[in-house]
Amino acid sequence: MAARRSRRSRKRTRTRVRGWGVVATVVAAVWVAGGRPTVWPVLVAVLGAAAVGGAGWGLWRAHRLAVARDRRWREDEEAKARELSMTEVDALSWQDFERYVADLCRRDGCTRVVVSGRSGDLGADVVGHLADGRRLVVQCKKYAPHRSVSSQDMQKFVGTARPEHGAxxxxxxxxxxxxxxAALGLAVRQDIVALHRDLLGAWVKGAHLESLIPLNGRGGSAPQRRSPT
Incomplete structure (x- = not known):
């Protein structure tokens, strides 16, 4: 709260300084004019142009602020929608979660999708093929929202996804x-697509798997929902 008041105070100070600067400019121009009639038309034109420019700048700034507020509002609403969609996912067992991820893959055009459904699967909870024929191997971790995927979890998947399963x-x-x-760094280096809760929420809400794959662990914000066909 104190920081916000400080920012508002600094903004008011800057506005006052600009206002006094304009006044000083006008006073200086009048003094230079010295009452000469030939100078007044030029002075009036300059002041008019300055007024129009100032008004235009004010409108542009107001537009920028409105756009920024709208963007923040939309991002907040999208985050709320993703989180709401995740409440049902949170209620799933780990077995049902694996089957649900398999259904998302099928929804996005994957074929020959198989769910392991057992321990000792060496990280291949779901396997299938993308629409273009590439082999897809998925590791599913049903963790509480507050937890983090560790480097050890990622190392195990890196060690099996391609060598064991040919992903x-x-x-x-x-x-x-x-x-x-450390886990994210390993994902990026080893070309693992790392989907945390927000990106999974976007997938659940309709983002296509093909739009998530290029993120490769780097995605900090969710992609837009695909348009309905």
Missing amino acids: DVALFVTTCRTFTK
């Missing part, structure tokens, strides 16, 4: 909000 696309999906810094 062309390796997808690590979790219901928690974050991957540790």
